[in-house]
Amino acid sequence: GMNRNDLCWCGSGKKYKKCHEDFDERIASIRYDVIKGQVRPPRKIINNEADIAGIRRAAVINDAVLDLTETLDRAAHEYIVSHGGIPACLGFEGFPKSICTSINNVVCHGIPSTKDVLKEGDIINVDSTVNVDGYYADASRMYLIGKVPAAAELLVKVTKECMERGIAAARPWHFLGDVSAACGDWAHANGYSVVTALGGHGVGKDFHMEPYVPHEGEPGTGMLMVPGMVFTVEPMINAGDYDVTVDRTDGWTVRTKDGTLSAQWEKTILITETGAEVLSS
Ligand code: MF3
Ligand code: CO
Ligand code: CO
Numbered sequence: 001g002m003n004r005n006d007l008c009w010c011g012s013g014k015k016y017k018k019c020h021e022d023f024d025e026r027i028a029s030i031r032y033d034v035i036k037g038q039v040r041p042p043r044k045i046i047n048n049e050a051d052i053a054g055i056r057r058a059a060v061i062n063d064a065v066l067d068l069t070e071t072l073d074r075a076a077h078e079y080i081v082s083h084g085g086i087p088a089c090l091g092f093e094g095f096p097k098s099i100c101t102s103i104n105n106v107v108c109h110g111i112p113s114t115k116d117v118l119k120e121g122d123i124i125n126v127d128s129t130v131n132v133d134g135y136y137a138d139a140s141r142m143y144l145i146g147k148v149p150a151a152a153e154l155l156v157k158v159t160k161e162c163m164e165r166g167i168a169a170a171r172p173w174h175f176l177g178d179v180s181a182a183c184g185d186w187a188h189a190n191g192y193s194v195v196t197a198l199g200g201h202g203v204g205k206d207f208h209m210e211p212y213v214p215h216e217g218e219p220g221t222g223m224l225m226v227p228g229m230v231f232t233v234e235p236m237i238n239a240g241d242y243d244v245t246v247d248r249t250d251g252w253t254v255r256t257k258d259g260t261l262s263a264q265w266e267k268t269i270l271i272t273e274t275g276a277e278v279l280s281s
Pocket of ligand 3: 266
């Protein structure tokens, strides 16, 4: 046993009598019912104040990791700035963050927030646009958080295929409606709807410029695609209805009206002499 004047077993540096003596006596005084599985806590799992302070320091970092969208935003901001870029979203028409993070039923323009703690089963779109030396590039991807329901995973996969089919249809001396149709037809063939309130856009010397790129439509319609044109293909595909709402409080977050899942992928492409080249993905 411990002498009352020994240093306490907990590592506090205090004398035992001033530290855990009463504590130990209290633990010893309790009857432990073996049938109920009642057991004494071993000393090695008791943390002293220095230990607890250490765990608190780790917890602060860990919570920031879990508050992932805010963390992503900070990481993105730091990366962009340190590479000589400007995060184009930050301050764009008052948008408050450097990237958009859109989770589950959020279609696009989700605002990174410490309140968005990602959980297993979520699907999230991360959308970044940077301005480097006056030129813009714009792209977004979906991420699956842990194990995701099969229906959500399929939506994400088909939405990527919609974008890829749209890009495959992008070639000079043909019309933009080819891209829209290729995109939308694949969504419809899979039983999904295409968001029409927002679309792709010319990008490069401006963030958003001509042409407007619908993600469903008729082949052979719209603007002629010619070499040197740069635009995004960024289908927003809903599991349910195409209709969307904009958050009345923040003025940005676009959600599916019916609450169903939505996915989006985005690339910036260049129309070349022979087809299309992906510039940002
Ligand atoms: N990057 C988005 C797009 O694909 C636009 C985001 S604008 C913002 O066009 F203000 F919400 F950031
Ligand atoms: Co875009
Ligand atoms: Co974008």
